[in-house]
Amino acid sequence: MVFRxxxxxLEGKDGERKxxxxxxxxxxxxxxxxxxxxLSRNGRDFDFLANSLKDNYRVICIDVAGRGNSDRIKxxxxxxxxxxxxxxxxxxxxxDIKSVDWVGTSMGGxxxxxxxxxxxxxxxxxxxxxxxxxxxxxxxxxxxxxxxxKTEFNSYEEASRGLKARMMSFGVxxxxxxxxxxxxxxxxxxxVFVYRYDKDIVQKVPLSxxxxxxxxxxxxxxxxxxxxxSKFWNLVSCPVLLIAGEKSDILTEDVYNKMLSSGKEIDGxxxxxxxxxxxxxxxxxxxxxxxxxx
Numbered sequence: 001m002v003f004r005x006x007x008x009x010l011e012g013k014d015g016e017r018k019x020x021x022x023x024x025x026x027x028x029x030x031x032x033x034x035x036x037x038x039l040s041r042n043g044r045d046f047d048f049l050a051n052s053l054k055d056n057y058r059v060i061c062i063d064v065a066g067r068g069n070s071d072r073i074k075x076x077x078x079x080x081x082x083x084x085x086x087x088x089x090x091x092x093x094x095x096d097i098k099s100v101d102w103v104g105t106s107m108g109g110x111x112x113x114x115x116x117x118x119x120x121x122x123x124x125x126x127x128x129x130x131x132x133x134x135x136x137x138x139x140x141x142x143x144x145x146x147x148x149x150k151t152e153f154n155s156y157e158e159a160s161r162g163l164k165a166r167m168m169s170f171g172v173x174x175x176x177x178x179x180x181x182x183x184x185x186x187x188x189x190x191x192v193f194v195y196r197y198d199k200d201i202v203q204k205v206p207l208s209x210x211x212x213x214x215x216x217x218x219x220x221x222x223x224x225x226x227x228x229x230s231k232f233w234n235l236v237s238c239p240v241l242l243i244a245g246e247k248s249d250i251l252t253e254d255v256y257n258k259m260l261s262s263g264k265e266i267d268g269x270x271x272x273x274x275x276x277x278x279x280x281x282x283x284x285x286x287x288x289x290x291x292x293x294x
Contacts, residue, residue, distance in 0.1 A: 002024070002054075003022045003023065003024045003047070003050065003051075003054075004022065004023045004024075005020070005022055005069070006020070006021055006022070006023055007019060007020040007021065007069070007070075008090070008091055008094045008095075010087065010090050012073065012078065012083070013075060013078060014073060014074040014075040014078060015074065017065070017070075017071035017073065018069075018070060018071045019062070019063070019065065019070050019071075019087055019090075019091055020043075020062075020063040020068060020069035020070045021043060021060055021061060021062045021063060021091065022043055022044065022047075022050070022060075022061045023058065023059065023060050023061075024050040024051065024053075024054040024057075024058070024059040024060075024061075025053075025054035025055065025056075025057055025058045025059055026058055027058060028058075029057060029058040030058075031056065031057050031058065031101075032057060032058045032059075032060060032097050032099070032100045032101070033050075033053055033057040033058070033059045033060070033100065033101050033102075033103065033293070034060050034062070034088075034092070034097075034100040034101070034102050034103070035049070035050065035059065035060065035061040035062070035102075035103045035104075035108070036061075036062055036064065036088070036102075036103070036104045036105070036107070036108025036109075036111050036112065037061075037062075037063075037064065037067070037105055037106075037107070037108050038105045038106035038107050038108060038277055039106060039107045039143060039147060039201065039202075040067070040147045040195070040197045040201065041067065041105070041185075041197075042063045042064075042067045042068030042069075042184060042185070042196060042197070043061035043062050043063045043068055044061070044068065044180070044184035045061075045105070045181070045184075045279060045280075045281075046059075046061040046103070046280065047061075047180065048177075048180075048280070048281045048282075048286060049103070049280050049281070049286050049289060052286050052290060053290060053293070056293075056294060057101070060091075060095070060097075060100075062087075062088065062091065064084055064087070064107070064108075064111075065078075065079070065083060065084065065087055066079055066197055066198035066200075066201045067196065067197045067198075067201070068184070068196055068197070072198040072200075073198070076198075076200040076203060077203065079198070079200065079201045079202075079203060080203075081110065081111065081114060084107075084111050085111055085114050085115055085118075088111060088115065089115070089119075092122075098122075099121065099122055099123070099124055100122065100123060100124065101123070101124050101125050101126070101127075101293055102115075102116075102123045102125070102126040102127065103126075103127045103129065103280070103289065104126070104127065104128060104129060104131070105129040105130065105131070105277050105278075105280070106129065106130055106131050106250065106276065106277050107131075108129070109126075109127075109128040109129060109130075109131035110131060110229065110232075112126050112128065113126075113128070113131075113133075113229060113232040113233055113236055114232050116232075116235070116236045116237070116238055117231075117232040117233075117234075117235035117236055118235075120235075120237055120238075123238050124238060124239075125238050125239040125240070125241075125293070126236070126238050126239070126240050126241075127240070127241045127243065127289060127292070127293070128240060128241070128242050128243065129243045129277055129278060129280065130243060130244055130245050130248050130250055130251045130276050130277035130278060131250060131251055131277075132229075132233075132242070132250075132251045132252075132255040132256065132259055133228070133229045133230045133232070133233035133234075133255065133259065134226065134227070134228055134229065134230070134255050135226065135227040135229070135250055136226055136249065136250075136252070137217075137220055137223060137224035137225045137226045137227070138220070138223075138224075138249070139249040139250050139276070140224040140227065141223055141224045142249070143250075143276075144202050144224065146166045147197075147199070147201065147202045148199055148202045150162065151194055151195045151197075151199045152192050152193070152194050153192070153193045153194070154192070154193070155193060156182075156186060156188070156193050158193070159182075159186045159193040159194075159195070160182045160186065163181070163182060163185055163186065163195065164178065164182075167181070169245070169247065169248075169274070169275030169276055170274065170275070170276070170277060170278070170279050171245065171271065171273060171274030171275070171278060171279065172279055172281065173282070174281070174282065177279065177281045177282070180281070181279075184196070233259070233262075236264065237264075238265075239265040239266070239267075240264060240265065240266040240267070241266075241267050241268070241269070241289075241292045242256065242259055242260065242266060242267070242268040242269075243268075243269055243270075243271065243278055243280075243285075243288075243289075244256045244268065244269070244270045244271065245270070245271050245274040245275045245276050245277055245278055246270050246271060246272050246273060246274060246275075247273070247274060247275040248274075248275050248276040248277065249275065249276060250276040250277065251276070253270075256268060256270070267292065269288055271285065
């Protein structure tokens with residue numbers, strides 16, 4: 001695999017910080033594929049996909065703020081979608097990129113929907129990997145619980161076991177892929193093995209929101225309310241490929257079917273025996289992405 005590890009420096013509300021990304025293929029290629037990972041993941045998740053597409057695209061895989069090689073944010077309240085969208089637009093502007101094809105897994109798909117809704121000429125076509133316009137609060141409770149849980153371990157082996165346990169729904173089956181995930185998700189700091197993200201990327205949902213957001217569902221008052229992204233989804237006008245894990249609790253079958261019948265230019269595929277979210281590492285998943293994009 002031939003790639004470049006790069007970064008840009010930006011001025012945020014809490015000072016200067018580095019935004020890292022890996023890039024693949026010819027920098028002079030005007031055809032750009034922009035890949036954005038899930039909540040606690042990083043851009044190296046896309047290595048296998050990027051390597052397969054580097055002859056067709058200039059591929060850019062960002063480490064969203066607080067993940068991978070990107071700097072952590074000092075003011076933890078700035079871990080939000082407003083920051084992430086601004087960071088992506090800043091990076092594209094610095095690289096003088098005017099339009100992209102987009103692959104977004106979970107959080108990366110949400111960022112994509114927001115940008116596609118606000119800047120209709122930026123994203124030519126978009127792949128939403130296991131994310132839709134509606135997310136259940138119960139599923140968010142599950143994800144927030146494990147992302148904010150233990151992130152420090154006494155050994156690499158202990159950290160690997162913990163990471164594998166939390167990622168079993170992702171459908172990873174090859175030892176090579178697991179090892180790749182471990183290598184780019186775990187690092188040693190002062191004799192302690194840690195996951196390569198800031199545990200504060202998940203902020204506690206305010207009590208007022210957990211009450212007001214659940215008024216129609218009183219059994220869940222005090223917990224994460226459902227999230228409705230339809231105001232962004234309704235404004236997406238580019239062609240979309242919707243990928244869903246068959247067992248996903250984030251992109252349910254009901255939401256998946258409603259999106260496919262929305263009248264938009266949209267194709268869909270469900271990945272069997274996978275939950276949230278398909279990793280797009282194995283040959284079959286890469287092939288379906290590649291076929292749709294090209």
